[in-house]
Amino acid sequence: MTPVSLYWRIFGLNAVVLGAATALLLWAPVTVSVPVLLTEAVILVGGLAVMLVANAALLRVGLAPLGRLTRLMTTVDLLRPGQRLPVQGRGEVADLISAFNAMLERLEGERASSSARALLAQESERRRIAQELHDEVGQSMTAILLALKQAADDASEPLRGELQLVQEITRESLDEVRRLVRRLRPGVLDDLGLVSALTSLTGEFAAHSGLRVSRSFDSDLPELDHETELVLYRVTQESLTNAARHAEARRVDVSLRRAGDTVVLDVSDDGRGIGPAPEGAGMRGMRERALLIGAELDVVPAARSGTRVRLTLPGRGEEP
Template identity: 65%
Template sequence: MSLFWRIFLLNAAVLVAAVLLLLGPVTVSTPVLLVEALVIGVGLVVMLVANAVLLRIGLAPLARLTRAMTSADLLRPGSRAAVAGPGEMAELITTYNTMLERLEAERARSSALALSAQEAERQRIAQELHDEVGQTLTAVLLHLKRTADQVPEPLREELHQVQETTRGGLDEIRRIARRLRPGVLEELGLHSALRALAAEFTAPGLTVRHHIAPGLPELDDKRELVVYRVAQESLTNTARHAGARVVDLRLEPGPGGAVDLVVGDDGRGIGGAPEGSGIQGMRERALLIDAGLTLGPSADGGTEVRLRVPATEGKTV
């Protein structure tokens, strides 16, 4: 029975009952007596309450569906509305759940393509920085050195300063290229890449401590890249926004053979601040490998990012 006919028949039943009462034991005098007015008033209240209760029961599945639609987030997949109610109500909820599954699958595919294109573009830019800009600055340094050896003494000190500035720019370009394309990840693996990442972010006022547990399940290249990028983004957010003094980066075993990446700091925490593009990017990367990403307060009062990666079958390292 459709929702329209259910509501219509419920209201009709209440009205028919009221008419039968008026035609039967309930009568109205002219003028209306106080007792009759009380009976009619009570009857009206009973009809309204009965109608409200019946409509509330009948429309409850729609209210639950509305709450599920409001709270749906494609970056946190898996949430579904409970299928309840008769007839087209259950069919509507089932259709919504099916649509949500399709949207999550399409978003996962589009995110995978976008992130793959992003990684390819990062590698291209890093290669050009290394091959073009890096080599050009190296040639400039060599030319400055030859020139400094031939110029008079008063100009030699200025050329040395230019050399140091150029050398600093070259080091910065190399650092940017390493962040764009983590060569140490490709050459030495995840563990060495995370140690190098921790050392890179350690600076005056910020200490990054790392601990990598032995005997962890081996991850494939795709999972290793996601773990590295999440760690990199977490450390970047901490250095920029947290005001932290100490950051702990851990790679440790999780339940069911999973691997947990944990980045916790002693900064000011995220509080009620909305998630920015960096955190959303981490969630999208986590979805690519069916990993779980959670953010919450750390034991030191700051922020803790936890990435739980389901391990691929293979040996431990």
């Protein structure tokens, strides 16, 4: 059976209402006097109101799916996949909703692929910059430190004190370069694994931010691939950075635990919480990384105050 188009359905609804009104005027014992009597005017206005209400109700039922489609089109976010409209019935509206759902499916896949390429390129560039900082800037500053030490040993006061001061400033700058290298390329993640990398990250964060950091890592975590471990590391890194820069927090709790066949990363702070402002580049970057491994990222208010970032891996966290 060929489905009836939206045009003919609306036309049919109006035809039914107008036909019923015409039949009522033809066969009902109702006449219109000249001049019009009050009772006749009340009957005509009442009939018109009934026709308009019936027509409006029928059109609202017929066009309701288009309203839902419009609302979804204005609020859909490709970084929150899975938003779909149910397809009910047949006809043009159902075909339109099906086509829109298929378009969302395709766009989410393309967004995930493009985000994966962009993030892999970003990590490659970070490794290159970290390598150059380590090999060129780091070695040059190390040579400068050795030269300053030699000059300070051979110099007399007060020049020796000034050279030692310059030597200390250079040493602090070298330490900062090394911290940048570790942020750009977490070598401990490759060498010692995820738990050691997160332990090092949280320890260094606490030392330089002044915040209290509590960490809890399960000992029976499943084996994860390098891409997943890198996403967990980067999400933790970005969450700690947000807590220090924007949340005005005093304490941060970091946990990584196993929940059945999934792994859950939880970073909570006691700061001022998330406001009505739109998400920034850092938060959207975390969502893109979560999509890269098919994980679910939730950013919600913490139990008492502050913000809670939770990353839940899919069921791939099973033992091999």
